[in-house]
Amino acid sequence: MSGTQEATPPGPWRSAFRVLARNRASMVALGVLGLMVLLSLLAPFYAHHIAHTDPFRANVAGSFMLDGKTIDIMQPNDNPLHLGLTPAGPTWNPSAYMLGSDSQGRDVAARLLYGGRISLLISFAAAALCIVIASVVGILAGFFGGIVDMVLSRIMDIMWAVPVYLFAISLSIVTISDGLHIGPITLEADNLIIPIAIIALVYMPYAARPIRGRVMALRNADFVMAARSLGVPRWRILLVDILPNVASSIVVLAPLLAAFALLTESALSFLSIGVQAPTASWGTIIQDGEGLIYSRPMVAIAPGLAIVIVVVALNVLGDGMRDALDVRETSKRGA
Amino acid sequence: MAGDAPLLDVRDLCVSFRSGGRDVPIIENVSFTVCEREILGIVGESGSGKSVTAMAIMRLIDDPGVSLRGSVRFRGQELTTLPQKAFRHIRGREIAMIFQDPMTAFTPVYTIGWQIDEAIRVHERVSKSEARARTVRLLGDMGVPDPERTANRYPHQLSGGLRQRAMIAMALSCNPALLIADEPTTALDVTVQAQILDLLRNLRTDYGSAVMLITHDMGVVAETCDHVMVLYSGRVAERGPASAVFEQPAHPYTAALLDSIPPLTGPRPVRLPSIAGAPPAPLERPSGCAFAPRCHYAHDACVTLPPLVRFAEQDVACVLPTEGKALPTRLLHGAEA
């Protein structure tokens, strides 16, 4: 199988990428994610140049133009008691409250795009942070074993014994009340780092356990034994032999964690303990929409759909990456 | 030694898999016969297509990209076109199969006895207790100590040798006419292997079954088989009565294979005769003789695919015999003079 072609063959990463590139579903998912990211990056452009609104500024007393007519954003009702004010509904016109207004008179479509920025940012950042922490914990526990493993595993046991959402909610409520003050570092309650860190932390055991398991398996692998018999120092074994081999397991976790993070973020924000106003995320928009679900369900439905689409795309991508990076798959191809 | 009408008649069997958008031919035009009570050995290096041949006969390849050509006749009945439902009555009852790794070939969550009972009860309408009685008897016949208790044990509780015996017992549970054994002793120790081979050898007298024994160990073939077929890279290199093949291999590959086995007795060669290189991957298989790139005797004629020709008692896919340049008779090296 070797020797016939002279050109340098692709490395395992590159060839995995090629497999991924051939997977149509993954590519579609990647496209959808890219589109979502692009749309959210375009949020200011949309808000300023198309919709002409400030999606963070309350505008209940205002009005807008549609087809030459002036429409009040908050529309009074003509029931006998004059009860209730209903925000403008979807116009399906990108330049004028395309998806309607929320209860503060803000353009839902523009907020959806801005919310996407925050939701995606949190989801990606939390996944990245989680992976970093989990890798450190998992690799330390798996590689050094013994007492290090004992302590870290017990900590993970404790974290894992509390349902994930409960854990996240507890941490959020605690930090939301007055931000976070650790020594000289002060994080205001509305700092995005707080939800990011919380989400990263609660999913840490989820990611760290498989990493630990993988490292433990690798620690007893023949090639590590071989490296030891060559007199390679431990830190170098860790760096050169273990890390690159757990890397694929770690990378595969990324999209899944991003999906979890997005769902968790939206749940926290839905409970008003995630992203704090005036910043918007898809979860906070759903929360805004909860108060309008009977009169203007679109406010809650639109961000929900956005979440579903992104999470589906992340999961598909995750599946594709798992197939592409599967270690057994690679070895089978070479056998 | 063997019955006259062939029990199993395989003609021009070809199997290919789709992979990476291409058809990968794994075995090409493999033909052979197995007669009643005969033991046929199929040898070849890893990846030469031995298992695929066996699985193709049993129609056990469920890869969606597989394509199968040729004919497999069992007692005159064409198997390749038989509907799945009808085929199930042949599987396990007429043709049974045992696999290389007795560790993984049993479902881990059921007892050995349960699994053998199941094999009996699929094909015959017997009560549970009758089935169990037969299971116990079979296990006893296979030399399993304390068969009643063993039947109630789980696969992981048995040693490799016992497991393989149980496997054979399961295969024999419906008295099959043909037993296909895919490397049944590779995972076992030599001393245990000797016991299992002994068992297999006695099957034809005790159960009247023919055996297709797949192995990569020439020693096992020499000790056990009546006939032998040598596969090289998915094609038949040579086939014929074992005595003839071992005495005078007609294919340079067979000869080289035999030579490269270090002898257990007699003088030790300083260096072992070895074959340079490695067998080609299916996709890189030459269109001519697949062995030519590694062959001492390769010459211009080898660029075309050599047909199977009759040489002495065996059939061989090599041009040498037709060119009259047959290989020298093999020194009976290893046997104590």
Place this chain on the structure above:
Amino acid sequence: MLKALLQRFGQTAFVLFGISVLVFLVFFATPGADPTSRIAGKNASPETIAKVRQEYGFDHPLPVQYATMMKKLFITQDLTSYANRGEKVVPELIKAAPVTLSLATGGAVIWVVVSILMGTVAAAFRGTWIDRTLMAIGLVGISIPVFWLGQVANLITQARYHDTWLFSWVPALGYVPFAESPIGWFKALIIPWCTLAVLFIGVYARVLRSDLVTVSGEDFMRTARAKGLTPTRVLLVHGLRTSMITFVSLFGMDFAQLIGGGALLTEVVFGLQGVGRLTYQALSALDLPLIMASVMYSAVFVVLANALVDVIYIFLDPRVRDGR
């Protein structure tokens, strides 16, 4: 066996201790969490506040407070809430448990049955459009935020289409005890069950399918086919049975988390007064005794369920039985 049991017990105790200390410390580290002024009531005079502080023992050092709280929680079981004065916490939890148990059990029945069906069918038709469709449905199920799904379900069944024949039977949100009316109980819970199950159906169907696919490449599946068994029997009796081992371990974890309050979003959206919602309310009200009790409760359940899964393992997998 006894030793293993003791070890388990020790681990449980350790985990509980760790969590309780953590909760306790975090609570007192939270600014504004000092419950004294809330207990005393708005506009209470400083004397009253001092009295309350003394009465509730907030003037003792933290370790003493911790010990007192643990004693009240586990031994005398008369721990009272800080937010709802006079409310005993343990009975609250005991009353909330059946709600959560009903929700989780019903949801579990649905998701187990449906996901086994989906997973098995998809595996049996591997590579066909049936497989792809089922797995895509599962994926969407995984991706829907449960609180959103619940809201949409409510919108449809409680408001938009409540007047139609389709949903006119749907009762008001809330829990109906089984003992009070089994039919009411069922009607009140069926929509929450389905909502809760959607996520898990997706997860389990996918896990089961991929497990079955992996298993179908195993030697023993080939053996089973070689015996002449029908494909259905091979898949169900040999494949599914073996795959159930992973399935059950996953199930144990998830079910435990739900019983322990993990279904709180569902409980919140459907107005079910279960453990999850209780915990959420306790957290929102920074009601330490209730937080402590419910977190302990949920940890106990998670740990217990893990132990239970180990036991079930022994039934399902004879290899585990022999300590292999």
Place this chain on the structure above:
Amino acid sequence: ATVAPGAPDSPETGGILRITAENSGGTLDPQISYVHITYQMEAIVYDGLTTFAKTPSKLSSHAIPDLAEALPEPQDGGRTYVFHLRHGIRFSNGKEVTPDDVVASMQRIFKVNSPTAGPYYSHIVGGEACLKDAEHCTLAGGVEADDKAWTVTFHLTHPDAEFFDRLAFQHASILPADTPTHDTGNEAPLGTGPYKIVSYEPNSGLKMERNPYFRQWDAVAQPAGYPDEIHYSFGLDPEAAVTAIENNQYDWMLESVPLDRQAEVGARFSDRVKLIDQLVIFYAALNVNQPPFNDVRVRQALNYALNRKAVVIYNGGPAVSSAACQMLPTGAPGYEPGCAYTKGASPEHLAPEWKEHDLALAKKLVEESGTKGQKVVIVTPGSGGSGAIANEIRATLVDLGYVASVRPITPVIEFSYIQNSDNKMQIGLTGWSADYPSASSFLRTLFSCATFIPHSSNSINASQFCDPKLDALMDKAAEVSLTDQKAGDALWAEASRALMAQAPAVPLDQTRRVALTSSRVHGTFDTPIYEAVFSQVKLRRAGDPP
């Protein structure tokens, strides 16, 4: 049909009233609980010596006699009151109410550390001592029973114009003398009203049945009840509650109809909607000790700049919300219309009502103060509608040139958070509703020097406002009210104007409750203090015309 004991003999008597609420109110102990829903619930279970009318009346109506035969004349310059107890009133166990029960109940206020023990009752002679040493509280010389004359005499350390109102508040409910002197929690003590609480689970529900020993003694103070039983269910959020009531699964909900549903409810069930006035004011407290609000011009600027129209819209539009210009809600004693901070008005020249915000003037004031560009953090409860208003204030402050941000805080903590001077709150959103109708419970409670306690979370004066001149004015108003209600009210109105001139808060709006009933419910039962008196709900039987 035979009528149950204590029930009005009317064809509308009977049935079960089903009430839903999102949360229970915690402890049932009437002398401890300080939440509105318990107040409302227990109004028909307990009685005080005085009470508020349980039939429709004005918002500003004062206390009337209940267990007392009549309101006694003040003696000793308003420091002594002799109450004649009614005869033959029984607790729900059949025991008669005696003067000793009254004395014990007054002592119990201190013994159980009732939240209002200090602010409302410590001026009873012996009260201060009781605050310090609750266990041995006797109120000796303060409350005296006379079994022969069947009277109870109260001695106060100083005159109190609101004494009857305070005795009407639920913390002064009369309980049997042998009621345990600790928080009874989920067990309700015995009461004298038409109903008794028979079961209570804070997370699922509460049941009331008729008190078999109740006989109506005064149809206004404690009328006999129509429903045979009253059931509360806890756990349904308001959205779901509306749906459930629309579908006639419940009769009444304790929360207001959420904004989202008001249009729908108004259109489909206008005959089943009740709009109930409340004595409540929403406001933003401005910390007069923290920049930039330590400058009166900035406080006035914000008052000018904030668009109350938006605030009204957030709270449901003009039908249910009205813009507030002062810290006394409309309808409170001493309230006089007048708006200092709207276009064309000033503290010296009041406009009759709020018309339009005046951003230009506000900007000018800010310019003068030289505080532009400073950072302002708006503290708001983390959930509910306050967030939107906080956001509106943020936008306004940004318009005025500040760098403003919103900090939402868990609702349960927010109230005490903004009170604690250690937190250096600048501006905090909150609301205040009175326990009884009086000007002092708004002005004096929220803005007098005495109610600012530094470094404490129980410092109701979140603005940290202390002006001895205003204090003196309020003292005078209280004193005059003792003898001349009208003159007193005028003084309170003056105090309110004086307070607003200093603008230690931004009054936002006053809202009405939007209540929805099932189609079974009729009868008038909405009253100002209790908002609804459930004993007065009449339920249609099946088959009755709707």
Place this chain on the structure above:
Amino acid sequence: MTDILKAIELRKDYRLPRGKTLRALDNVSLTVRSGEVLGLVGESGCGKSTLGRCLLRLTDLSSGTILFENQDISRMNDRALRPVRRQMQMVFQDSYAALNPKRRIGDLITEPLRVHPDENGQKRSRQVIEARLYELMDLVSLPRSALARYPHEFSGGQRQRINIARALALSPRLIVADEPVSALDVSVQAQIVNLFTDLKEQLGLTYVFIAHDLAVVRQISTRVAVMYLGAIVELGDTDTVMQRPAHPYTAALISAVPQPVIGADDRRILLHGDVPSPISPPSGCRFHTRCPKAETRCSQDAPQLRLIGNNHEVSCHFPNI
């Protein structure tokens, strides 16, 4: 000939779950003489690999002493062992598992050169490393084009060559080869066996060659040790042991090997039963449960390894002299 490695009464226990222990090595003593090839045979699970690893100190011993060139290495820690490591290397059975799948062949082979300083204690330069690399590639007949490739792109035989090249990089004196040819096809096996033979001649190496295939062991080794259940039962010169096995187990083992010759030898000694579990080994002589010659004594006292001829040791009460 000098002794390069001396193992004295090695014992290795593995802890198993539930407090059981498995004695994988029980009082194994052995010397490896400079320049010889010591073949180590025995059935699966008898402790061959464990012994191999212990000899190289890749696992900790439970007890016993190992002298490498008269230096006690049995208690050294990883750091102290490092200089010793370059003198002794291991080649593994599973050629794929022994190579890090994520690294290029060139990097894998030069790894030891990079982590060990040269004779003068200096870090090796790129040029030196490269030169050595090409030397090694030639030694094991690998094409240079292989350098930039990854392990999965090679056949089993080629991978085993890579493993051998890496083991040779630091010019060790002793190589422990743990079943290096068992996973290979016969035709490739012959190539590798020849390679081992050639390298030994060229570089003057000493091998401990572990295999379960007696024929291979006979081909390559000068002395043979036969193991059974964690103990050495027979030890002697290859020809002596193969032609006149003294231990009944060795005899059965040799006779059980199938030979590619028709009608070779039908006087087979068939053992009964399976190898007992090492967790609960039989009392007395461990082989007595399967031994055709077992007597009561065998189940009571365990025989010691004793010299019965020139260089020929056996642990049996009734050896075939």
